[in-house]
Amino acid sequence: MTNKEVYDHLKARFGSAIGDWNEQTGSDYAKRMSSYADITDAGAVHNICMHLRDEPTLEFDYLNNLSAMDNGDKTLSVVYHFESMKLGHHFAMRVTVPADQAVVPSVTDIWAMANWHEREGYDMIGITFSNHPDHRRILLGDDWVGHPLRKDFKVPEFYRGMKVPY
Amino acid sequence: MPLVATDRMQTLPLPIKVVPAEKVEPSRLKTEEMVLNVGPQHPSTHGVLRLEVVLDGELVIDVVPHLGYLHRCFEKHCEAMTYPQVIPYVDRMDYLASMNSEHGYAMAVERLMGIEVPEKVEYIRVLFAELQRIASHLVAVGTFGLDVGAFTPFLYCFRDREDILEMFEKTCGARLLYNYIWVGGLSHDLHPDVLGMCREFVKKNRATHKEVNELLTFNKIFCERTGNVGILKPEVAINYGASGPMLRGSGVKWDLRRNDPYSIYDRFEFEIPVGEGMMGTVGDCFDRHWVRMREWEQSLNIIEQILEQFPQNDKTDVQKAIPKRIKPATGEIYSRCETARGELGFHIVSKDDIKPWRVKVRSPAFTNLAMLPIISRGYLMADMIIILGSIDIVLGEVDR
Amino acid sequence: MFDGLRDLFISLIGKGALTDVVTIVIYCALPLVVILLYALFAILAEMKLSAWVQDRLGPMRTGPYGILQPIADILKLLQKEDLTPVQADRKIYNLAPFMVFIGSYLGFAVLPFSSEYIGARLNVGIFYLIAVSGLVVVGILMAGWGSNNKYSLMGSMRSVAQIVSYEIPTGLAILAVVMIAGTMDLQTMSKLQEGGIQNWFLFGGPKNIAGFGGNYAWLLTPFMFIAFIIYIVASLAETNRVPFDIPEAESELVAGYHTEYSAMKFALFFLAEYANMLVVSAIASIVFLGGWNSPFGSFLGGPILGVVWFLAKAIFFVIVQIWIRWTLPRVRIDQLMNICWKVMIPFGMATVLAIGTIVTWLAH
Numbered sequence: 001m002t003n004k005e006v007y008d009h010l011k012a013r014f015g016s017a018i019g020d021w022n023e024q025t026g027s028d029y030a031k032r033m034s035s036y037a038d039i040t041d042a043g044a045v046h047n048i049c050m051h052l053r054d055e056p057t058l059e060f061d062y063l064n065n066l067s068a069m070d071n072g073d074k075t076l077s078v079v080y081h082f083e084s085m086k087l088g089h090h091f092a093m094r095v096t097v098p099a100d101q102a103v104v105p106s107v108t109d110i111w112a113m114a115n116w117h118e119r120e121g122y123d124m125i126g127i128t129f130s131n132h133p134d135h136r137r138i139l140l141g142d143d144w145v146g147h148p149l150r151k152d153f154k155v156p157e158f159y160r161g162m163k164v165p166y
Numbered sequence: 167m168p169l170v171a172t173d174r175m176q177t178l179p180l181p182i183k184v185v186p187a188e189k190v191e192p193s194r195l196k197t198e199e200m201v202l203n204v205g206p207q208h209p210s211t212h213g214v215l216r217l218e219v220v221l222d223g224e225l226v227i228d229v230v231p232h233l234g235y236l237h238r239c240f241e242k243h244c245e246a247m248t249y250p251q252v253i254p255y256v257d258r259m260d261y262l263a264s265m266n267s268e269h270g271y272a273m274a275v276e277r278l279m280g281i282e283v284p285e286k287v288e289y290i291r292v293l294f295a296e297l298q299r300i301a302s303h304l305v306a307v308g309t310f311g312l313d314v315g316a317f318t319p320f321l322y323c324f325r326d327r328e329d330i331l332e333m334f335e336k337t338c339g340a341r342l343l344y345n346y347i348w349v350g351g352l353s354h355d356l357h358p359d360v361l362g363m364c365r366e367f368v369k370k371n372r373a374t375h376k377e378v379n380e381l382l383t384f385n386k387i388f389c390e391r392t393g394n395v396g397i398l399k400p401e402v403a404i405n406y407g408a409s410g411p412m413l414r415g416s417g418v419k420w421d422l423r424r425n426d427p428y429s430i431y432d433r434f435e436f437e438i439p440v441g442e443g444m445m446g447t448v449g450d451c452f453d454r455h456w457v458r459m460r461e462w463e464q465s466l467n468i469i470e471q472i473l474e475q476f477p478q479n480d481k482t483d484v485q486k487a488i489p490k491r492i493k494p495a496t497g498e499i500y501s502r503c504e505t506a507r508g509e510l511g512f513h514i515v516s517k518d519d520i521k522p523w524r525v526k527v528r529s530p531a532f533t534n535l536a537m538l539p540i541i542s543r544g545y546l547m548a549d550m551i552i553i554l555g556s557i558d559i560v561l562g563e564v565d566r
Numbered sequence: 567m568f569d570g571l572r573d574l575f576i577s578l579i580g581k582g583a584l585t586d587v588v589t590i591v592i593y594c595a596l597p598l599v600v601i602l603l604y605a606l607f608a609i610l611a612e613m614k615l616s617a618w619v620q621d622r623l624g625p626m627r628t629g630p631y632g633i634l635q636p637i638a639d640i641l642k643l644l645q646k647e648d649l650t651p652v653q654a655d656r657k658i659y660n661l662a663p664f665m666v667f668i669g670s671y672l673g674f675a676v677l678p679f680s681s682e683y684i685g686a687r688l689n690v691g692i693f694y695l696i697a698v699s700g701l702v703v704v705g706i707l708m709a710g711w712g713s714n715n716k717y718s719l720m721g722s723m724r725s726v727a728q729i730v731s732y733e734i735p736t737g738l739a740i741l742a743v744v745m746i747a748g749t750m751d752l753q754t755m756s757k758l759q760e761g762g763i764q765n766w767f768l769f770g771g772p773k774n775i776a777g778f779g780g781n782y783a784w785l786l787t788p789f790m791f792i793a794f795i796i797y798i799v800a801s802l803a804e805t806n807r808v809p810f811d812i813p814e815a816e817s818e819l820v821a822g823y824h825t826e827y828s829a830m831k832f833a834l835f836f837l838a839e840y841a842n843m844l845v846v847s848a849i850a851s852i853v854f855l856g857g858w859n860s861p862f863g864s865f866l867g868g869p870i871l872g873v874v875w876f877l878a879k880a881i882f883f884v885i886v887q888i889w890i891r892w893t894l895p896r897v898r899i900d901q902l903m904n905i906c907w908k909v910m911i912p913f914g915m916a917t918v919l920a921i922g923t924i925v926t927w928l929a930h
Contacts, residue, residue, distance in 0.1 A: 024497050027280040034499045061404050065500055067513045067526035079513065079526075081500045085404060085420060092500065113407025116536045117528075124241065139234040139565060148242055149524075202716050210817040224720065224899065313817045315808060315896025321620040387809055387895045547720070548818050548898050 006058060006091045007037045013051065017044040022094075036079065036092035045078075045095050046105035046131075052082060052091065053110055060084045060091060063111035068121030070150045074099045076127050080107075097127070099150075106132040124149040199227055202547075206235050210313050210551050213561030217538075217554075224547045229539045233532075236565040244525035249275050249492040250349055252525065257343040259527065260563040262305050265298035265334075266505035267563075268347040273428060274501035274512035275349045278494045283350060283487050286480040288430045290356050291347055293364070293472045294334070295429075296465045300371065301330040302506035303462045306558040310455055311382050313555035314391050319382040326374045329367050333360050350488035365473060368466050375463055383459055392455060393446030396541045396553035400449065406540075407533045410508025411461065412557060415441040415454035422504035434471045436464045451556040458558070493520045500528075507531050507558060531563040570682075597674035597685065601841050604881070608840045609636040612888050619892040643836075646829035651714060654826065658712030663827065663834035665705030670841040672698040677848050678753040680858045680872035691752040692740055695849060696733060699804065702842065703729050706813070706823050709835075713826035721822025724899055725806060725813030731906045732803040732810075738914030739797035742921045743853045746771045746786065756857035763861040768794055768854040785924055792917045794854050796910050798883070801846035803902070805839065808891040812899055840884075847883030848876070855879050 001009075004021065011018045019038030024030035039045060052060040060082035067079045077096045083089075095104055106129035108115045118129040119138040126147030129135065137144065143160070146153055157164060202219045205211035214235035220227040240259060244252050256271045257264040269291055276283060283291075308323035331341045336357045338346040346353050382388055398408070403416040413420055421438045423431040439460035441453025494516040502511035508530030515524040534557050542550040572589045579585055613635060617624025625632035650656060673695050675685040688694050703726050710722020746767060747755050758772050759765050765772045768790050770783035803810035814822030824835045851857060857879075858872030866875075897905070 024499065026278045026494065026497050026499060027276075029277045029501065030280075030497065030499045033501070034497075036498075063407055064502065064509070065511050065513055065526070065528040067524070067528075069515060069524040069526070072517075072523075079498075079500075081511075081513070085418070088425075111407065112402075112405050113533060113536070116532065139237045141234070148239065149245075200716060209820060311895070315811070315815060315817060316894065317616070318620050318892050321622060325621055381893070382895070385895060387897055387901075390901055391895060391898060546898060546900070548812070548815065551818050 001057070001087070001089045003032065003035055003089065003091050006052075006089065009055075009058070010037065010048065010051070014044060014048060017041040017048065033081070033090050034092055036094045039093055039095040042095050042097045042104050046107060046110075048093070049080070049107045049110050057087075058084065058091075059086050061086060063107070063113045066107075066114050066117040066121065068125040068127050068149075070099070070125055071096065072151045076102045076125055076150075078104050078121060078127060099126075102127045103130055104128070105130050108132055123147070126150060210555065212309060212555070212559055213564075215535075215559070215561055215564070217550075219547065219550065221547060226542050226545055226547060226550045229542050229550065231535060231538055233535075233565055236561045238566065240527065240566040241525055244522050246521065248520045249494075249522060252522070253348065254343065254345045257345060258562060259529070259566055260302075260505060260507065260510070260531070260560050261342060262560050263298050263302040263506045264342065264344055265294045265347065266302070266503065267510060268344065269295050269429070270501070270503040270505065270510045271512055272347045272349050273503060274499055274514055275492065275494070277501050278497065278499040278514055278516060279349075279489070279492070281350045281487055281489065284482045284484070285430070286477050286482045287351055287484050287487070289472060289476055290352060290484070292429050292431065292434075293356075293469065293476075294337075294346070296468045296472070297330050297333065297364075299506045300462055300465045300469075301327045303458045303465075304330075306458055306506070307378060307382070307455065307462070310458075310552075310555045310558070311388075313551050314382075314388055316382055316385070316388065319378050322374055322377060322381070326367075326371050329363070329370070333363050333367070336360055336363070348485075348488060349492055351486065352484040355484045361473060361476065361478070364469060368469055368473075371466060372463075375459070375466070379459060383456065389445045389452060391549075392450065392452035392552060392556070393444075394450050395446075395545060395549045396451045396556060397447045398449040398537060398541050402540065403449070403537070406537045408508070408537060409530050409533065410504070410506070411454050411457045412508060412534045412537070414439060414461075415457045415556075416449035417441050417443075417453075422502060422509055426502070428503055433475065434468045436468050439464065451552050454556040454558075491520070493518070502528070505530060507560065507563070508534060527563075527566060529563045529566060531557075531559040531561075532566075535559050535564055594685065596683070597677070597679075598671070600679070600877075601671070601674070601837070601844065604844055604877075605837050605840045606636040606640075607881075608843070608884060608888075609639060611885060612891075615885065615888045616892045619889070640833065643829055643833040648829040648831065649826075651826050653714040655712040655714060658708045659826075660712075660831070662705050662709035662712055663831040663838070665708055666702055667705075667834045667838040667841070669698060669701030669703075669705055670838045670845060672701065673845040674841075676752055677845070678756050678852065678857055679876055680869045681753075681757070682869040683873070684753050687751060687753050689749070689751045692744065692750045692755075692849070692853070695752075695845070696737060696740070699729075699842075699845070700733070702838070705838075709827070710823040713823070715826050717819045717821075718823050718825050721813045721815075721819045721825070724819075725823060727899070728806070728810065728813065728902060729804055731903060732800045735796050735800040735906060735910040735914045736804060738911065738918055739793040739800065740849070740853055742789065742793040742914075742918050743767050745918070745921055745925050746783075752852050752857070756852055756859065759856040759859050760863075761859075762863040763856070766854065766856040766859070766861075782928055786921060789917050789920050789924070790854070792913060793921070794850075796914050796917070797850060797854070798886075800906075800910060801850065802887060802890065803906070805842045805846055805887070807843070807887050809894040809897050810902055811891075811896055812902060815896055817896075843884050843887055844880055847880040847887070850883050851876065851879035 007021050019040040022036050024034045052058050062083045062085050064081040064083050069077050071077055075096050076099050077094050079094045082091045104127055106118055118132055121127050123137040123140055200221045202221050204217040204219055206214040206216045216232040218230040240255055243255050256267045260267045304323040304327045308320035311319040335341045337360055338344050338354050398416045400416040400418050403413050417440050419438050419440050439457050441448050445452040496518045498515040500513045502509050510530055511528030513526040514522050517523040542553045575585045575589050614624045625635035628634040628638045676688050676691040676694055678684040706722050706725045710718045744750055747758055761774055770786035773780055773783055806813050858876040860867040860875055
């Protein structure tokens with residue numbers, strides 16, 4: 001299946017939860033690997049992922065990548081890249097949530113790979129992954145304030161009363 | 167509750183307090199679990215990793231990795247740099263396999279912009295990527311030997327790694343952090359001596375490969391220590407997103423150089439070694455080590471083929487395809503390549519600017535390290551160190 | 567030799583209590599001189615041999631060909647700050663290195679360096695040696711407990727389990743020889759092996775002394791080889807050397823029981839380790855390889871050359887230990903115990919049984 005066909009399949013199955021298809025045009029590779037579907041309903045992510053993994057015609061058994069990002073317009077996104085090792089096709093999807101209410105269901109129970117990557121997304125961007133088994137910061141210290149990869153992040157002048165030299 | 171002697175006993179002129187048997191409650195005789203902090207300063211955490219190990223005697227009950235001691239905000243840096251300026255930072259992620267990382271990043275940006283690279287450049291890139299893979303496996307195998315307690319193979323490996331670094335130094339002037347593979351080209355053409363050095367190196371390195379096999383891989387003690395330890399089942403490996411030798415060690419025949427061919431890897435004949443459970447169960451530490459050993463051999467095969475096919479009379483300028491201005495149109499890419507540690511992916515989001523909007527690195531070491539707790543539970547403390555060594559992490563890449 | 571030394575001092579400072587004290591002190595301190603000189607040599611040997619095994623040069627800057635490196639190392643250790651962790655149990659912590667060193671030094675008392683020199687000729691010499699080596703265990707346990715460090719504690723617990731277990735195969739291997747020799751006195755044992763290589767216990771013991779089986783003693787040779795191998799392997803474990811160095815396995819336990827020690831206290835552990843290596847090697851050479859006897863009978867023999875032969879044999883085994891250390895990986899604790907209880911002790915028992923049978927048969 002091409003990723004467009006996967007998209008059509010999902011559209012037929014989940015209807016309005018699946019948004020537009022964003023085709024990448026940079027190169028064939030980009031078109032094949034990185035064209036993504038918008039997910040309009042963040043709450044449906046877990047069901048969609050479950051379907052992606054368990055549907056025999058899709059069988060996305062491998063989660064390549066999970067990136068969280070700040071879109072700069074008060075919304076945050078999570079981008080998923082899937083691959084089926086058995087069937088050899090790819091798919092990508094992107095769920096966008098408002099920055100002040102950034103909650104996305106965790107997919108750790110579907111692909112354990114998401115565990116640390118979701119923690120990183122929380123740490124860096126500040127997206128809360130609901131039902132995550134171990135929702136802690138991962139790279140930064142537990143006492144860090146803020147999420148540094150947000151576009152509006154200001155480097156704090158003081159860290160525990162110490163002036164940050166720069 | 168303090169234990170006191172009975173009154174009758176206190177009247178006796180005894181120099182010690184006698185505790186009557188019925189006063190000792192059975193619950194007081196229980197042993198406790200011990201929390202041991204391994205690292206960040208520890209000889210075998212391969213960098214600054216801290217592991218919180220819960221031990222029952224010497225038995226590992228749980229491991230909690232704490233990362234971030236080498237976090238250098240790579241992804242934040244990228245957002246402030248232009249695309250070519252990111253490359254030196256990419257070097258510093260996986261400092262043992264910088265060429266592979268550079269290759270991955272350069273390829274990602276090229277795919278984002280649709281740049282075609284001259285054939286000669288591809289040959290040089292693949293040659294260096296394979297040399298770097300050998301260099302990285304040499305360190306991995308050597309330090310794995312250190313974890314098991316064999317000191318000597320480590321130095322044999324470093325001796326040969328030196329030759330590879332010399333070739334890199336001759337070509338681009340740097341030994342570890344090269345800034346060599348640029349978007350669309352290379353910083354320098356191949357130094358004329360390098361092909362000759364390479365031929366000699368392949369010959370010499372095959373001898374080292376045999377030597378390390380004899381001294382380490384098929385040493386009885388080594389086999390006993392690594393076989394049946396840290397078994398990772400293939401379905402678990404896939405679910406955890408394992409890649410590289412970690413995944414292949416579990417018996418999954420998956421190599422991006424074959425399964426998602428990039429650059430000119432489709433021109434070369436090479437095998438994809440997988441774990442066979444030679445000294446125990448499929449997916450144990452020995453299998454991961456053995457996959458690395460065989461991959462090292464396969465890389466030598468690839469290098470030999472490159473040396474045969476190399477277009478020596480091609481006088482193409484290696485910087486020919488470098489665009490004057492690297493400013494990809496709005497869009498995004500997830501591009502990946504097979505480094506020594508596994509699938510290194512770059513997710514780059516471009517917003518029609520000379521700086522990337524977001525660069526997310528799917529780091530193989532980071533993803534593989536997440537499996538440490540599940541595969542080291544129930545083994546001894548000494549095994550846990552070996553399992554950690556067999557994952558072959560580079561903290562620069564884990565923490566970025 | 568003691569009398570000779572005493573006569574020398576009488577001629578120098580006259581007769582009296584002082585003379586006796588000086589004689590005794592000097593007589594007792596001789597092994598210490600040997601240990602210190604040997605330690606310098608062993609440290610250098612370890613550095614250089616490891617370098618050669620590993621395709622390196624080793625230390626090259628201190629003195630010609632780096633031969634002054636051990637002295638530089640000792641000077642460095644002397645200058646270092648002597649740290650005691652705040653949480654440590656001070657008394658135990660400070661006493662431990664001395665216990666360990668005393669444990670190994672006591673062993674030298676009964677070693678016959680030559681036909682003329684032995685510190686104390688005990689009739690239970692080898693038994694005494696095995697007993698005092700137990701003192702090392704106490705010292706190690708004190709170090710591990712006193713440091714109040716989890717790594718140290720784990721290292722010392724491992725060490726105790728290991729040394730206590732491996733004393734059994736060591737004892738069995740030595741018992742095999744004791745049965746042939748009929749004595750536990752090390753000097754008598756050495757004397758029995760006089761007259762050339764064929765009389766060494768490794769080859770079945772003396773052929774020229776009445777009551778020892780004569781040429782039939784060759785029958786013992788294969789069993790003696792088994793006992794010898796068991797002894798060598800067990801002695802590696804007793805001195806905590808690779809492949810049995812799990813008490814100080816640097817990749818797991820940082821440095822094991824001496825993690826928290828610095829300066830001279832660390833140096834004492836270091837010295838004790840090397841002294842221990844010499845003791846076990848010396849036992850191997852006395853019990854199996856004729857001690858101070860020349861392999862060519864009376865040719866190149868004698869009390870002075872005897873010291874040379876004795877030390878040469880002992881140091882040969884020390885070098886073998888170093889060589890093994892830089893070649894093999896380390897075993898795991900359960901494998902270590904398996905090797906001891908499931909392989910070496912049954913083999914040791916069988917050897918003792920076989921040798922006992924043959925000796926009894928020969929005696930009749």
